[in-house]
Amino acid sequence: MRRQDDAMTAQTLRALIRTIPDYPKPGIQFRDITTLIRDPAGFRLAIEMLKPAVARHGVSLIAGIEARGFIFGAALAQELGLGFVPIRxxxxxxxxxxxxxxxxEYGSDRIEIHADALAAGDRVAIIDDLIATGGTAVAATRLLRSTGAEVPVAAFVVDLPALGGAALLHAESVDVFSLLAFEGH
Structure with missing residues (x-):
């Protein structure tokens, strides 16, 4: 019965994520989580499903990647009784x-945290709404580790496996968890 419950739960979440074709450019199928977070039961369900995947790693802090990672990360930190670190x-x-x-893809970017946000030995979970190519998530992992923190897990609502981001995080020795996978870009 548990597998059937999990399938129904994933199906419920999938139905709450809107796909917007050709955004931000032609050929992209944008997975919009605003329809999920607008639904209180769906948002609660997503947080409840992320909780055990993160909690089993014994993390001491949650780090959310700007900006949608703040939404899921802060809610998850509250549920787990942990502090939250914004990656901006x-x-x-x-x-x-x-x-x-x-x-x-074209150019570069930079992410930052407060210099005093982490201490050596902190165990930090990275949270974001979606993992695609993995560039930002890998950078976040390296940034957090540069402070002496450990990053045992990264959790996402959506994975786009065709873009390879989860595999890049695995190569960084990070356990990757996602609630749903969508094919395509």
């Missing part, structure tokens, strides 16, 4: 920061 784009945090540059 360059120049968005008011205090002293540490950061890492990473490559994009």
């Amino acid at each position: 784009k360059k120049d968005k945090l008011p205090g002293r920061t540490v950061g890492i540059n990473y490559a994009l």
Whole structure:
């Protein structure tokens, strides 16, 4: 019965995620989680499903990637009784920061955390709404580890396996968990 319950749960979440064709450019099927978070029961279900995957790693903090990772990460941190660390784009945090540059398809970007956000030995879970190519998630892993923190797990609502991001995180020795997989881009 448990497998059937899990399948029904995943089916419920899948139905709450809207697909917007050709956004932000032609050929992209954008997986929009705003329809999921608008639904209180669906949002609660997503957090409840993420909880055990993260909790079993004995993490001490949750780090959410800007911006949709803040939504799921903060809610999950609250549910687990943990603190939350925002991973922001360059120049968005008011205090002293540490950061890492990473490559994009065209150009580069930078993410940062407050310099005093983590301590050596902290066990941190990375949370975001979606894993696609994995560039930002891998950069976040490396950034958090540069402080001496451990990153045993990254959890996502949606995985786009054809884009290979989860495999890149696995190569960084991070356990990757996602609630749903969608084919295509």
